[in-house]
Amino acid sequence: MLDNVAIKVLIITDPGAGSGTYREALETLLGELTQLEVVVRRSTDADDATLALGSDASFDAVVVDVVGALDAETIVPAIRHRNDHIPVFVASGVRGAEDLSASVLARINQFIYLLDDTPEWIAGRIHDAAQKYRRAVLPPMFEALVDFSTTHEYSWHTPGHEGGTAFLKSPVGRAFWGFFGQQMFRSDLSVSVAEVGSLLDHSGPIGRAERRAAHVFGADMTFFVTNGTSTSNRVVHQASVTAGEVMALDRNAHKSMEQATTITHGLPIYLRPTRNHLGIIGPIPPSEMTAQAIAEKVRTSPLISDSEARPVIAMVTNSTYDGLLYHVPTVEATLGSHIDRLHFDEAWYGYAAFNPIYAERFALHTADRAADAPTTFATQSTHKLLAALSQASYVHIRNGRRPIDHDLFNEAFMMHASTSPLYAIIASNDVAAAMMAGSGGLALTAESIAEAVAFRRTLARVAAEEGPGGWMPRPWQPETVLGADGIVRLFHDADEQQLITRPEPWLLRENDAWHGFQLPDAYAMLDPIKVTVTTPGLANDGTPEQFGVPAAILSAYLDEQASIVVEKTQDYSVLFLFSIGVTRGKWGTLLSTLLQFKHDVDANKRLEEVLPALYSSNSRRYARMGLRDLAGQMHTAMSENRQLAALHEAFATLPTPVLSPADAYARLVHGETDRIKIDDLASHTLAVGIVPYPPGIPLMMPGEESGSSSGPLVSYLKALQGFDRQFPGFEHEIHGIDHVDGAYVTHVIRTDHV
Numbered sequence: 076m077l078d079n080v081a082i083k084v085l086i087i088t089d090p091g092a093g094s095g096t097y098r099e100a101l102e103t104l105l106g107e108l109t110q111l112e113v114v115v116r117r118s119t120d121a122d123d124a125t126l127a128l129g130s131d132a133s134f135d136a137v138v139v140d141v142v143g144a145l146d147a148e149t150i151v152p153a154i155r156h157r158n159d160h161i162p163v164f165v166a167s168g169v170r171g172a173e174d175l176s177a178s179v180l181a182r183i184n185q186f187i188y189l190l191d192d193t194p195e196w197i198a199g200r201i202h203d204a205a206q207k208y209r210r211a212v213l214p215p216m217f218e219a220l221v222d223f224s225t226t227h228e229y230s231w232h233t234p235g236h237e238g239g240t241a242f243l244k245s246p247v248g249r250a251f252w253g254f255f256g257q258q259m260f261r262s263d264l265s266v267s268v269a270e271v272g273s274l275l276d277h278s279g280p281i282g283r284a285e286r287r288a289a290h291v292f293g294a295d296m297t298f299f300v301t302n303g304t305s306t307s308n309r310v311v312h313q314a315s316v317t318a319g320e321v322m323a324l325d326r327n328a329h330k331s332m333e334q335a336t337t338i339t340h341g342l343p344i345y346l347r348p349t350r351n352h353l354g355i356i357g358p359i360p361p362s363e364m365t366a367q368a369i370a371e372k373v374r375t376s377p378l379i380s381d382s383e384a385r386p387v388i389a390m391v392t393n394s395t396y397d398g399l400l401y402h403v404p405t406v407e408a409t410l411g412s413h414i415d416r417l418h419f420d421e422a423w424y425g426y427a428a429f430n431p432i433y434a435e436r437f438a439l440h441t442a443d444r445a446a447d448a449p450t451t452f453a454t455q456s457t458h459k460l461l462a463a464l465s466q467a468s469y470v471h472i473r474n475g476r477r478p479i480d481h482d483l484f485n486e487a488f489m490m491h492a493s494t495s496p497l498y499a500i501i502a503s504n505d506v507a508a509a510m511m512a513g514s515g516g517l518a519l520t521a522e523s524i525a526e527a528v529a530f531r532r533t534l535a536r537v538a539a540e541e542g543p544g545g546w547m548p549r550p551w552q553p554e555t556v557l558g559a560d561g562i563v564r565l566f567h568d569a570d571e572q573q574l575i576t577r578p579e580p581w582l583l584r585e586n587d588a589w590h591g592f593q594l595p596d597a598y599a600m601l602d603p604i605k606v607t608v609t610t611p612g613l614a615n616d617g618t619p620e621q622f623g624v625p626a627a628i629l630s631a632y633l634d635e636q637a638s639i640v641v642e643k644t645q646d647y648s649v650l651f652l653f654s655i656g657v658t659r660g661k662w663g664t665l666l667s668t669l670l671q672f673k674h675d676v677d678a679n680k681r682l683e684e685v686l687p688a689l690y691s692s693n694s695r696r697y698a699r700m701g702l703r704d705l706a707g708q709m710h711t712a713m714s715e716n717r718q719l720a721a722l723h724e725a726f727a728t729l730p731t732p733v734l735s736p737a738d739a740y741a742r743l744v745h746g747e748t749d750r751i752k753i754d755d756l757a758s759h760t761l762a763v764g765i766v767p768y769p770p771g772i773p774l775m776m777p778g779e780e781s782g783s784s785s786g787p788l789v790s791y792l793k794a795l796q797g798f799d800r801q802f803p804g805f806e807h808e809i810h811g812i813d814h815v816d817g818a819y820v821t822h823v824i825r826t827d828h829v
Contacts, residue, residue: 760780
């Protein structure tokens with residue numbers, strides 16, 4: 076089991092300290108470790124050791140030599156901050172254990188007095204402890220998978236590649252095998268392998284792994300999902316909603332929620348989120364969540380015949396796609412006071428439980444809950460901002476009012492789970508939970524926040540140096556911060572530790588102009604690790620400014636010049652995610668590229684030089700144009716077609732539902748639809764959802780009516796269509812829309828089948 080990887084030990088020692096006899100004993104010990112094929116790395120002080128442990132997680136033990144200037148009171152807590160379980164030895168030949176504080180003694184595993192025991196004996200102790208640690212660090216399912224995949228058994232079950240052997244019988248198969256490696260195929264197993272347990276009945280090591288993850292995340296139950304949070308969302312609603320029942324859904328929802336309404340035949344009502352001058356989507360205001368507001372939505376819905384019906388579940392996206400976080404106890408006290416089950420789609424927010432800056436801002440928060448609190452579901456994409464393979468997802472459940480039984484929920488789970496899951500995905504869910512357990516979660520999230528804050532402060536400082544007449548891509552964040560000393564400072568001058576550890580600087584205050592939302596004070600919070608960078612072009616009231624640089628140009632520049640792919644691009648903003656995998660070198664490159672972008676816009680660099688791929692595909696359209704020319708043309712077009720204003724008007728309008736999503740889908744399956752151009756869309760009922768990306772919020776859902784040709788819904792789509800025709804290479808991605816010869820085309824239900 077992983078025996079082919081050498082044990083690795085970090086020794087922290089002051090090379091000039093100690094007597095000759097002591098130094099000789101220490102060097103002999105290191106020689107004995109080498110004889111045991113242990114790789115030894117040396118650090119000379121606490122800072123270097125912290126860097127080593129922070130950048131290399133492969134150490135299996137640490138030896139702290141306290142002879143000389145090294146201070147165990149500093150070094151040992153720093154080690155434990157990163158790792159609760161790695162064996163820590165304190166070595167000395169001068170002082171004894173009686174000279175160490177109780178705090179240090181409680182944090183170490185063993186004390187070594189080098190001049191008492193033989194070097195061979197001490198080396199053996201270190202080696203044995205490192206081996207035990209290496210085995211213990213593996214969580215249950217991953218450990219079972221490793222053990223089974225290394226037994227070299229003959230199998231007579233699926234998958235048919237038989238541990239990769241089948242691939243070796245073909246040239247292309249051999250190339251495939253060589254690319255992924257033997258262990259990938261040895262660990263691709265059948266459900267017939269009882270040793271690793273079953274995902275469908277949650278037995279064996281898989282069941283133990285799910286229970287361990289529930290403990291780590293603070294849930295009553297956790298289910299591992301192997302085909303994404305889209306499936307997790309559908310499972311939650313499959314387990315809660317039956318045909319004709321009402322479900323209250325965030326309109327700021329992933330399209331999997333539309334699919335959930337279709338498969339359950341539930342009847343949706345929608346909770347409308349807020350939106351600011353930049354088009355950034357904020358939380359649903361509490362006024363939308365009250366019993367009175369929900370009752371009015373039910374009463375006025377053309378789809379719901381029972382005006383007294385109550386939703387059986389409510390769904391909220393937390394965080395929003397732009398990183399705005401709810402105060403969850405407020406959601407529980409409003410929406411959860413009259414709806415028995417709350418579902419928080421936290422696909423982009425699985426790390427919140429592990430850092431106190433997010434206290435009370437996530438579904439399974441630990442603040443006091445009312446005795447009659449609703450049952451809560453949290454769905455999280457393990458692969459997005461934790462560390463797991465694509466498609467790995469969690470469903471966490473904390474029971475309250477109208478609790479759900481494990482076996483009952485599993486019936487819904489099995490409707491969507493494959494009977495042939497990829498065990499590597501299951502194992503990555505297991506590993507992700509293990510990484511966040513103990514001190515690991517706090518250390519990893521703290522580093523992520525620290526990197527995001529460092530980038531934010533640096534970009535804000537550089538932008539401030541441009542002065543009032545200059546321009547620069549800027550971070551969207553508070554302009555000032557109230558310090559603990561009562562002094563208000565500019566963001567880039569604020570105390571770094573306060574920004575990293577305290578939620579107060581990130582709260583959306585009611586009267587602050589920077590965020591542009593109309594929300595109760597401190598109801599929402601900006602997540603530090605979700606960094607929106609704005610480009611010039613809009614005033615705070617949303618009106619176009621004279622000079623503008625649409626963000627689509629910045630995104631194209633970052634991609635072509637530095638292979639930087641942003642998470643999301645809106646009209647005048649782009650979003651970057653500072654996950655636990657982000658490094659200082661990575662964001663340093665981003666920062667330097669942003670500075671180069673500003674320089675190249677100001678210099679009006681030729682498009683064939685700075686955007687060669689765009690230019691080569693559209694050379695006639697962009698001939699003799701520079702970067703500033705393109706920005707000017709695009710900004711003018713967006714101002715004249717009122718693109719952002721049209722967006723606000725369209726999303727402020729909830730279309731009239733004519734059919735439920737399930738009934739609209741039935742028309743689609745039966746071929747009772749027509750394919751028409753957007754120019755002819757007026758007064759039609761949609762057969763498919765129309766969902767502009769970004770940010771992926773439904774403009775119209777299946778079964779909803781489009782309105783008049785001059786109405787806000789059709790007008791917005793026409794504005795986007797006109798933009799796409801004018802700027803090839805920058806076309807909008809809209810689910811439910813096909814591009815045919817420059818025209819937008821979609822599917823509608825035939826008038827005689829509505």
